[in-house]
Amino acid sequence: MTAYEYLLEEERPGGIRILTLNRPDNLNSWNAGMRAEMRRAFDDAAAEPALRCLIVVGAGRAFSAGEDVTGMADLTAIGTRGFRAAARGIHSVFDTVESMEVPVIAAINGVAAGGGFELALSCDFRVMSTRGRFVMPEAKVGLIPGSGGCSRLVRHVGLGRAKELVMLGGALDANRALELGLATSVCPEGDAVEEAVKLAERIGGLAPLAVGMAKLILNTCTDVDAETGRRLERLGQSVLKLTNDHQEGAAAFVEKRPPQWTAT
Incomplete structure (x- = not known):
């Protein structure tokens, strides 16, 4: 430290x-x-x-x-x-x-x-x-x-x-x-x-990349119109869809086990 x-x-x-x-x-x-x-x-x-x-x-x-x-x-x-x-x-x-x-x-x-x-x-x-x-x-x-x-x-x-x-x-x-x-x-x-x-x-306990993306988009949505906000949501979601954490979260949900996040 x-x-x-x-x-x-x-x-x-x-x-x-x-x-x-x-x-x-x-x-x-x-x-x-x-x-x-x-x-x-x-x-x-x-x-x-x-x-x-x-x-x-x-x-x-x-x-x-x-x-x-x-x-x-x-x-x-x-x-x-x-x-x-x-x-x-x-x-x-x-x-x-x-x-x-x-x-x-x-x-x-x-x-x-x-x-x-x-x-x-x-x-x-x-x-x-x-x-x-x-x-x-x-x-x-x-x-x-x-x-x-x-x-x-x-x-x-x-x-x-x-x-x-x-x-x-x-x-x-x-x-x-x-x-x-x-x-x-x-x-x-x-x-x-x-x-x-x-x-x-x-x-x-939540997916760190998803939490970080949510913070960025929520903060930005306070300053833009609704349509721009929805575009940002789609963009953010498209990025998260390709992450290992999304695949892990989906697998853990189906398998009824805690997910192991890697922030990748």
């Missing part, structure tokens, strides 16, 4: 990796060094053929408070063009999480605020403990959720709810997040990681 200063990696059986954001004294907010490590860790996960699911969790009492406020002055000092260039780098981290074929679960054991909320939104599933909270405080400091918070949130909850959260600086507890579909499930305090592992094990 890669040695990081601000992240921890743990491998679980079945191709499950737990990535811990490890700046607990700073509510797992990220500075430039941590952001670079996150980019590396997500890039590595996206390219890892044996990985079946990635779980992201925060150390201590928070998931993440997003960008470290002590570094925001540096981002302001570089000017508007420089800031936009830096923002593209920040966005690329979340875009990798959203686009990688490996499913990603956010295990939210505390507050996910600002960029931490945006990171959670880029994940495929969000398992929250009863202590979990989503917070969008940007309007209180003269900003907007500018790293996918607006664009991803409106897809998840619709325009009206997104305006409520963004324009009023809103917060959601775990049960309200579940009602709105932002949380996949809610569990008792302290259980978010193990609940996420159970979900990852369910994912690991």
Whole structure:
């Protein structure tokens, strides 16, 4: 495993990796060094053929408070063009999480605020403990959720709810997040990681190429018309039809045995 200063990696059986954001004294907010490590860790996960699911969790009492406020002055000092260039780098981290074929679960054991909320939104599933909270405080400091918070949130909850959260600086507890579909499930305090592992094990029992293809097509279908979406479905299905995993899955179904996936 890669040695990081601000992240921890743990491998679980079945191709499950737990990535811990490890700046607990700073509510797992990220500075430039941590952001670079996150980019590396997500890039590595996206390219890892044996990985079946990635779980992201925060150390201590928070998931993440997003960008470290002590570094925001540096981002302001570089000017508007420089800031936009830096923002593209920040966005690329979340875009990798959203686009990688490996499913990603956010295990939210505390507050996910600002960029931490945006990171959670880029994940495929969000398992929250009863202590979990989503917070969008940007309007209180003269900003907007500018790293996918607006664009991803409106897809998840619709325009009206997104305006409520963004324009009023809103917060959601775990049960309200579940009602709105932002949380996949809610569990008792302290259980978010193990609940996420159970979900990852369910994912690991399915054909990995099919799961990855489904993620890509489902994400793309949110931005295209229905006919284009159906064309993508046909294209994806035609690729999967030729895989060894499809042949194995069909044979295992007929023979009434567990399939042995090879991701080929």
